[in-house]
Amino acid sequence: MTELDAKQLCDIYNYYIKNSVITFEEEEINKDEMVRRINEVTLKYPWIVFEENGIIKGYAYANRWKERSSYRYSAENTVYVHKDHFGKGIGKKLLEELIDRLRQAGIHSILAGIALPNEASIVLHEKCGFVKCGILKEVGYKFGKWVDVGYWERII
Numbered sequence: 001m002t003e004l005d006a007k008q009l010c011d012i013y014n015y016y017i018k019n020s021v022i023t024f025e026e027e028e029i030n031k032d033e034m035v036r037r038i039n040e041v042t043l044k045y046p047w048i049v050f051e052e053n054g055i056i057k058g059y060a061y062a063n064r065w066k067e068r069s070s071y072r073y074s075a076e077n078t079v080y081v082h083k084d085h086f087g088k089g090i091g092k093k094l095l096e097e098l099i100d101r102l103r104q105a106g107i108h109s110i111l112a113g114i115a116l117p118n119e120a121s122i123v124l125h126e127k128c129g130f131v132k133c134g135i136l137k138e139v140g141y142k143f144g145k146w147v148d149v150g151y152w153e154r155i156i
Contacts, residue, residue: 005049006034008056012082021115021147024140045075046101050090057085060094062102065111073108079124091124099128103156112152115140122150130154 014028029037041047047061058081065074077098081091102110112130114121126132130152138146 005051005056006031006038009038009049009059010034012056012059012080015083016080021140021142021145022118022121024115024142024147026142046098046105048094048097048101050081050094057082057088058090058094060091060098062098062107062110065109073106074111075102075107075109076111076113077102079121086120091120092127095124095128099154099156108155110154110156112154114150114152116148116150122152125152125154128154 010029010031013023013034016022017025017028038047041061041063044064045062048059049056050058058079060077060079062075062077065071065076077095079091079095079098081094099110110130112121112125114125116135122132131154133151133153135148135150137148139149140147
């Protein structure tokens, strides 16, 4: 992952901002903001991309789960696949690589917060060994409706 990839990452992510409740962000982000986020995350956690022939088709990263020191062995994962490349195994490859890197970094528990409904993300995470551990009801509000968030966890 390089800063030069930020424009393509914005294109992937901004689609979800504009067209889904998968992210609770409501305003598109620009390349500079994406670079800032990448730089912040990669101080401690991995950020990876799936690229073919110079085209980024998906990305994944991990971040801190909570700020308190006792959470230091837990992380939250994020995976986004370009809307034109669903069903090709890209998300699974990204998530498996991310899990491996987190294991190497000494992370013990990975959490995935999934805005519901999102069957594709649920299937992806469960294929990669995540287990549902709870649902937070109506914690997000986007496009004029309340959105639940489910949590899945994998111990590594």
